[in-house]
Each structure stands twice: as structure tokens, then as C-alpha cells.
Amino acid sequence: MKVSALKPAADPGSGSLRLLATFDLELSDQIRLYGLxxxxxxxxxxxxxxxxxxxxxxxxxxxxxAERITQLASQTYSEATTAHGSNSKS
Structure with a gap:
């Protein structure tokens, strides 16, 4: 399982759930999901x-x-925001 094309959100929205990022997921060699x-x-x-x-x-x-995907996406998000010098406390 691999996260790709992760893009931190420029606008987190105003709802109770804050958008951190969108990403694609290679669930297996045969299955890819886009726009998670x-x-x-x-x-x-x-x-x-x-x-x-x-x-x-x-x-x-x-x-x-869902928990495994969330952990992987969260780790990738943290690495991406750290690499870009973000001071986000997400």
C-alpha cells in the first residue's frame, strides 16, 4: 500500500472536519484509488x-x-509539510 500525489490543502474549509490533504492510494498492484x-x-x-x-x-x-490508510496518509502528510517548511500544528 502506497500513498502518492499527496497535496496539502490550501484551504482547510470551514466545516467541523478540517481538510488536511488530498491524495491517491495504491492499495495493491491491481487497485488504485484517486482523490481520497x-x-x-x-x-x-x-x-x-x-x-x-x-x-x-x-x-x-x-x-x-481505514486505520492503516489514515496512519499512512498522516505519516506522508507530516513528511510533506515538514519537507516544505510548514509550521502546521496538525
Missing amino acids: RLLQAPDGRRIVYAAQSGSRRTATFDPLL
Whole structure:
């Protein structure tokens, strides 16, 4: 499993969930998902949402897989923001 094309969000939005970044995910050699979102809840917890088609998400994940994806995306996000000199406290 590999995160690619991670882009920290220029505008985190004004909702209760703050957008940290969008990214693509190579789930396996056979499956790639595009446009996933790494979000941060008011309590600091991070979650990943699949892309949407209209108001409907295009995929959901088993809780254990969702946790692994969130950890990987969070690590990649932290590395990306550190590499670009961000002082973000996300």
C-alpha cells in the first residue's frame, strides 16, 4: 500500500472536519484509488474519506483498513509539510 500525489490543502474549509490533504492510494498492484481526503476532526483525530460522486462516497473501508490508510496518509502528510517548511500544528 502506497500513498502518492499527496497535496496539502490550501484551504482547510470551514466545516467541523478540517481538510488536511488530498491524495491517491495504491492499495495493491491491481487497485488504485484517486482523490481520497485526509481530514482532521475537532478532537484532533484524523480520518480518511474516499472521493465522492455527487453527494455519495465512491468507496468505504473496513475499520482496520481505514486505520492503516489514515496512519499512512498522516505519516506522508507530516513528511510533506515538514519537507516544505510548514509550521502546521496538525
